Amino acid sequence: MRRGEYFEAHESFEDVWRAADPAEKDFFQGLVHVTVAWYQARRGNRTGCERQLAKAQRRLAAFVPEHRGVDVALLLTSVENAVQTVAAGSLDLFPPLLSSTTWDDRPLAREAPYGCSVVVWRCHGGKREYLVLHRRAPGDAAYEGDWAWTPPSGARLPGESLDQAARRELHEETGLRLPIEGTDLGRDEWAVYVAEAPSGAAIVLDAEHDRFRWVDADEAERICLPAMVGTSIGAVERRLSSGHGSSPRNG
Numbered sequence: 523m524r525r526g527e528y529f530e531a532h533e534s535f536e537d538v539w540r541a542a543d544p545a546e547k548d549f550f551q552g553l554v555h556v557t558v559a560w561y562q563a564r565r566g567n568r569t570g571c572e573r574q575l576a577k578a579q580r581r582l583a584a585f586v587p588e589h590r591g592v593d594v595a596l597l598l599t600s601v602e603n604a605v606q607t608v609a610a611g612s613l614d615l616f617p618p619l620l621s622s623t624t625w626d627d628r629p630l631a632r633e634a635p636y637g638c639s640v641v642v643w644r645c646h647g648g649k650r651e652y653l654v655l656h657r658r659a660p661g662d663a664a665y666e667g668d669w670a671w672t673p674p675s676g677a678r679l680p681g682e683s684l685d686q687a688a689r690r691e692l693h694e695e696t697g698l699r700l701p702i703e704g705t706d707l708g709r710d711e712w713a714v715y716v717a718e719a720p721s722g723a724a725i726v727l728d729a730e731h732d733r734f735r736w737v738d739a740d741e742a743e744r745i746c747l748p749a750m751v752g753t754s755i756g757a758v759e760r761r762l763s764s765g766h767g768s769s770p771r772n773g
Contacts, residue, residue: 523618523620539551539553548581552578553582555574556574559571563613564613568613571608575601582597592621596622597619603616616709616750617748619636630678630680631681637712638687639674640691641715642696642698642716643719643762645721646721650738652738653674654746655733656734656735657731667747669751671742674695674696676691685702694728695728695731698719702716707761708754739755739756739758742756743756
């Protein structure tokens with residue numbers, strides 16, 4: 523599910539649900555409903571998505587706050603946010619949150635925005651290029667799906683401001699210390715920053731990533747999935763091309 527492979531995740535959870543003890547069937551069926559809701563949103567099926575979200579809420583409520591390593595309270599917050607997004611007329615759902623810790627076991631902020639991306643660009647050879655990082659996938663170095671390629675990004679830690687999170691993630695993931703600028707190009711759950719790098723900036727990757735590329739905006743939009751990731755880079759490109767720079771962040 524963390525990779526955005528919702529159809530495959532729903533099949534796996536269904537297998538577990540069928541074999542589960544009666545006391546746990548609602549938990550696993552609730553996870554099935556979550557995966558199907560996000561799958562239906564991706565297919566543009568609003569009615570199917572709404573129905574699955576409602577079923578997920580009913581099935582999972584009894585397992586708050588945590589069950590089998592899943593932060594059910596946080597997951598239900600994701601489901602409720604998705605309900606509100608769909609009610610507002612959009613199927614562009616932020617990915618469901620399953621854990622209150624990062625990949626390296628650091629605690630996450632439990633209130634939105636949960637983190638941020640820093641869209642790093644440079645002028646090289648007379649053209650604008652964007653820095654994208656490839657996330658290390660255990661056992662599958664060739665993985666190119668959701669969350670494989672992203673700009674420097676990461677979760678906000680408890681008590682950390684967005685600006686602090688953006689600077690920390692940029693340095694941790696790339697070794698860069700650059701002036702950052704907030705934008706209004708993000709969403710309630712996730713902020714987007716912009717930073718300009720020198721043409722010859724040296725990139726030092728962390729253990730979470732195995733390679734990086736400097737690419738033009740079209741290529742960044744193509745390889746950075748899900749679409750909301752690549753779209754943010756495209757939005758920065760259009761703003762920079764218009765000569766307006768990055769507008770101040772709302773609020």
